[in-house]
Amino acid sequence: MLDEADIQLHADRIRDDGYTVIEGAAAPALVEGLKQALERIEREHNLGPAKTSFEGFKTVRINNLLTYDDIFWEVPLHENVLPVVEHVLDKECLLSSFCSLVLGPGQEAQPIHEDTQLIPLPRPHIPITLNAIWALSDFRDDNGATRIIPGSHKFPSSPEYGKDYDAVTATMAAGSVMLFDSALWHGGGANTSDGRRFAFSCAYCWGWMRQQENLQLGIPHETARRFPRRLQELCGYSVYKGQFGHIDNHDPIELLGRERGKRMVWEATDVRKARMAEAAKQ
Template identity: 90%
Template sequence: MLTDADIQSHADRIRDDGYTVIERAASPELVEGLKAAVLRIEREHDLGLAKTSFEGFKTLRINNLLTYDDLFWEVPLHENVLPVVERVLDRECLLSSFCSLVLGPGQEAQPIHEDTQLIPLPRPHIPITINAIWALTDFRDDNGATRILPGSHKFPTSPEYGKEYDAVTATMPAGSVMLFDSALWHGGGANTSDARRFAFSCAYCWGWMRQQENLQLGIPRETAVRFPRRLQELCGYGVYKGQFGHIDNRDPIELLGRERGKRMVWEATDVKKARMANQ
């Protein structure tokens, strides 16, 4: 488990370099269980490969992973990953998207891009999304390890789509997790090996942002009600700063049978005033 000093060190690297790697963050047992779950889901649901060149014609992308297997719940909540995300964003961050990235042999390299270029913010800007790339197999030069341009999150522009850039290959052993500012220029590598490269993309965003996946509608209520409370909050069953996301001035987590959630900011203000008056 990461110490507070470890957490701060990784957060500082994301601030300075745009990324950090937590080597062997996940246990071998968890990694093998996650891979087996992906293979089972692919087989049982007859899932095919992606349909666009950007997603990869030889890449298996399974979205809405939390609905398929309870083991996947451990990924967004992992004790060696989530605390770093919360240090860069805050404790009220949200899960933005969670999908598999299984690159088959012959998968071409993805164009260098950054994940915030459709959001009309001048660059550089504060981190608004942190992506966690989970390596479920070793990430190597020959099997499609993610390519990055360190420090590019501070560039004043986004990359030119389709242009070649001098990128660094983020090699790492299975079980490792690379966290990066979504403004970092990056792209999946080419898989020239004879085996599949297994990975997850687990992205988090601020509580005031719209999530990339609509998890409140995509995850059946009977599934969400079984989540640990923290995972429910990450999926959007909460109110950011007591103001954004409420339903009739109530915390939506109550819809999942939880006890009273957070007070709204205006109610909390009155409670604070009353408490001060009684002192």
């Protein structure tokens, strides 16, 4: 598990370079279990490559992963990744999207892009989304390792779509996780090898943002009820700063059977005032 110094180091790298690599973040047994689960789900559900060039005609992307197997629950909650995300964003952040990225042989390189360019904010801006790329295979030059342009999160504009850029290949061993500011210019590499490259994209956003995946509707309630509480909160069964996301002044986590959620900010204010008045009497 990362200590405070490690968390700060990775957060500083994201601030300065736009990305960091947490080497050996996931244990080999977990990595192997995740790969086997992906292969089994592809077979059982007859899932094939994506249908658009950006997503990759030879890339299998499985969305809404939390509904397929309990082993995937470990990814958004991982003790070597989530603390860094919470340090850069805050502890009320949300899971924005979580999908597999399995590149088959012959997959062409993805255009260089950044993940926040459709949001109307002037660049550069604070990190609003962090993406964790989990390497379930060794990321190599020849099998589609992600290409990045360090420091590009500070550029005043987004990349020109389809233009070639001088990028760095983010090679890393299986079990490592690259965590980056989603304003960083990046793109999947070309897989010129004869094997598949397994990976996850697990993105987080601020609690005041709309998630990329609508997890509250996409995940059946009976499945979400079994999640650990922190995963329920990450999926949106939570209220940001006691104000944003409530249902009739109640924390939506109560819909999953939790007895008590967070107080709304206005209720918390009255509770605080009452405590101060009581203390003044003593």
